[in-house]
Amino acid sequence: MKMEDSIWSLLEEVIDPELGVNIVDLGLVYDVLVDANRQVRITMTLTIPECPLADEIVDQVKNAASQVPGVEGVDVNLVWEPKWTPAKMNDAAREEFRARQTMTP
Template identity: 30%
Template sequence: MSETTIDTQELGEKIVKVIKTIYDPEIPVDIYELGLIYDVFVSEDYDVKVLMTLTTPNCPVAESLPMEVEEKIKSINEVKDAEVEITFDPPWTQELMSEEAKLELGML
């Protein structure tokens, strides 16, 4: 397998790894485990689109967090371009958090 043919699933896993390095400023859990990432699309051209939400519409990092996600994804060599779209539909609730996040926050 040459370096130019990479599996989009493999790339998806790399993207998730990078996303897991980004933490919500108010909650000591990464944004992936918090359930803020709704979807990650990887096209055959290695363009990435992330559909994510914020814990609240007036989240203090509403401007910087999507930019950080975009920049970190773009830093992966295979990624050609990345775009982050913010949605509040459905709105984020604590139900979207992983078991790991709930455990971390003492909710289990």
């Protein structure tokens, strides 16, 4: 398995604490690049720029990517363009989000 694929897989374990859905299915991760020195650059966004849990999410992303054998360093590039919208969620995220909404009293 390619290093990028392993990183994407581990990023699926990072859950947005407010929505309860992983950041990959939400469409928050735009790109994962690994250079020749095994430095990882993850370009991503958050659901809102003023997210109070931004530091926590970024730390979880760095920790997840660092678990892949051979990774020498991880840089998370938070971007605000293109802006995140619910349209970026995949079908799995939509189903999970809907299920959570129906459970809420």
